[in-house]
Amino acid sequence: MDIVILAVVIAVVVIGALGGLVVGSRKKKQLPPPPPSAPDITAAPPTEPHVGDEAETPRDEARRTIEEVDLPVAEPATEQPPAAPEVEVPEPAAGRLVRLRTRLSRSQNALGKGLLTLLSREHLDEDTWEEIEDTLLTADVGVQPTQELVERLRERVRVLGTRTPDELRALLREELLALLVPEFDRTVKTDGNIGGATPGIVMVVGVNGTGKTTTTGKLARVLVADGKNVMLGAADTFRAAAADQLQTWGERVGARTVRGPEGGDPASIAFDAVKEGIAAGADVVLIDTAGRLHTKTGLMDELGKVKRVVEKHAPLDEVLLVLDATTGQNGLVQARVFAEVVDITGIVLTKLDGTAKGGIVIAVQRELGVPVKLIGLGEGADDLAPFEPEAFVDALIGE
Numbered sequence: 001m002d003i004v005i006l007a008v009v010i011a012v013v014v015i016g017a018l019g020g021l022v023v024g025s026r027k028k029k030q031l032p033p034p035p036p037s038a039p040d041i042t043a044a045p046p047t048e049p050h051v052g053d054e055a056e057t058p059r060d061e062a063r064r065t066i067e068e069v070d071l072p073v074a075e076p077a078t079e080q081p082p083a084a085p086e087v088e089v090p091e092p093a094a095g096r097l098v099r100l101r102t103r104l105s106r107s108q109n110a111l112g113k114g115l116l117t118l119l120s121r122e123h124l125d126e127d128t129w130e131e132i133e134d135t136l137l138t139a140d141v142g143v144q145p146t147q148e149l150v151e152r153l154r155e156r157v158r159v160l161g162t163r164t165p166d167e168l169r170a171l172l173r174e175e176l177l178a179l180l181v182p183e184f185d186r187t188v189k190t191d192g193n194i195g196g197a198t199p200g201i202v203m204v205v206g207v208n209g210t211g212k213t214t215t216t217g218k219l220a221r222v223l224v225a226d227g228k229n230v231m232l233g234a235a236d237t238f239r240a241a242a243a244d245q246l247q248t249w250g251e252r253v254g255a256r257t258v259r260g261p262e263g264g265d266p267a268s269i270a271f272d273a274v275k276e277g278i279a280a281g282a283d284v285v286l287i288d289t290a291g292r293l294h295t296k297t298g299l300m301d302e303l304g305k306v307k308r309v310v311e312k313h314a315p316l317d318e319v320l321l322v323l324d325a326t327t328g329q330n331g332l333v334q335a336r337v338f339a340e341v342v343d344i345t346g347i348v349l350t351k352l353d354g355t356a357k358g359g360i361v362i363a364v365q366r367e368l369g370v371p372v373k374l375i376g377l378g379e380g381a382d383d384l385a386p387f388e389p390e391a392f393v394d395a396l397i398g399e
Contacts, residue, residue, distance in 0.1 A: 019211040025199035087254040089227040097375070097385040101395045110140040111358055112172075112397035119168045124157060133379030140328045145366055173393050179362045180389040184371035188346065188386075189317040190223060190284045198314040199231070199277045200284045203270075204348075205303060205338055208291040211350040211376060213242050215322050216288040217249025218384035219348075219374070223284050224253040233273025234259040235266040235306060236290045246288050252381070256280070266290050267309040268304065274313040300341045305341060307342050315328055320373065322348045325360050332367050339368055346385075350376035358396055363389075 114135045121128055129150060129352040146384040152175055155322060160171070190200035204219070206212040213236060220230045232250045234243035234257055247257040258273040270287045276286035289306055310316060321344045338344060347364055352375050361372050372387045 046352050049274065052170070057144075059357075086380075088221075088252050090221040090253060093222045093225050093386060096382065097377075097388045097391045101391060106386050111135065112395075115172055116165075116168060116397060119153070119157070119163065119172065120165065124154075129154060136359060138357075138361035140357040140363055142332075142363035142366060145362050149179060157303040166325055169397055172318060172397055176362075176393045176396065178387055180393065181365060181371070182389045184365070186346075186373045186387055188219075188222075188320075188370045188373055190228060192283070192317065193314060199274075199282045200317045201277075201310060201314060202284060202288070202318040203243055203287045203289060203307065203310065203322060204322060205289050205342060205344075207334055208239060210291070210324040210327075212236075212291045212320045212322045213239075213245050213288050214249075215320075215348050215350060215374075215376060215384065216286050217246055218288055218376070218381065219320075220255050221381060222374075222384060222386075223286075224255065228283040229281070230255040231273060231277035231280060231285045233270050233277075233287040235270040235273070236288050237262055237264045237266050237269065238290050244287070267306045270306050270360050271309045271312070274310055278313065291293055296398060303338075304341045304381075318345050319343055320346045321368075322350060323360070323364060325349045325352045325357055325375075328357055328360060331360060332364060335368055337363055340365060344368055344370055346370060346373035347382070348372075348374040349387075352377055358392070361392070 015308055018080065021382060029173050050248070085329055118128055118135065118210050132153070133150050136149060137143070141149070153171070156171055156175075160167060179264050188202070190202060192198050192200040202219070204212055204216045205216075216232070220232060224228050230250075230253070232246055232255050234246045236242040236246075237260060240262070243257070243259040243262070247259065249255075250257045256276075258269065258276050260269040260272075266289060270289070287306070287310065289303060307316065307319070319342045321335060321338050323335060325331070327334075335347070347368070347370060349361060349364070349372055361375075365372055374384055375392075377383045377385060
């Protein structure tokens, strides 16, 4: 009996053990595979090679230390200074108007040729003389000079009797030349005080749009061509880029420009320009002034202030008024107003290259009693010429 019980117990134990093995194997089959292990972020990165370490080389090359390797040597950077602007040699001013005569004659033919055509008519009746008068008025000769010229022409033609083309041309040339007052001194005064203690001081005035700043730059070229050492004063501080424009003109001929901040005091800049011109031993100081509307009294008063401040150094040698030849009678209005503020000593007529209104030369001289000293015949840098009455009349009538 005991043997039987023992056998049963052993059998139960064996069966239980076998059942546990089966269950365990099934559970193992149902479990998901473990996730891949994450990389160890605490691992140290590969070390960089140090100077003196052997660098890896292909197996067919001999290993070299870094000291044995020929490294390129960097060239030290050298900063190049900006190139100085090239200084131009201006065209000589002497005889410049004669060289520009062809250009002048093209634009003035309407006046000279028109008068010659009318005077060549077989019968000079009242209608013809009225046409002659209208031609002169259209050319801005002015009422009073026109009446004087017509009366003199009528008298001389009546005395002359026969009128050959050559006689008429000589007659017209003589009368026009008389109206231009050839005895005027048209020299631009730039000598300064006797002994050279102070430079010649020239102030350039005029309203915006007449070519005032450009004329100042071109005048600097004329003076440099005549052997003068020029200093420029950019006292037109109210027009944007006026100082830059003037400085560019100066750099082209080697003339220094004294300037100040935009909107600064023009009188102060003009004063400094003359002061530095004296210190530098300049022969001439050209001052470009503000050119705002002549109808604003306060602005004209400021122009008078510039003149007074400059004269603390030395008297002005010239006050040049720049007028646009195309503006006609409006130019005469400008001339009157400027003459009330500063003593105009000379006139510069610009834009004579594209107009038949050459008579403005006669009218403005008659209005102010001062000579036209310079005329502008184009946009070129050397198109500003000293005014020569004989050459002007010859171009006018196609001599």
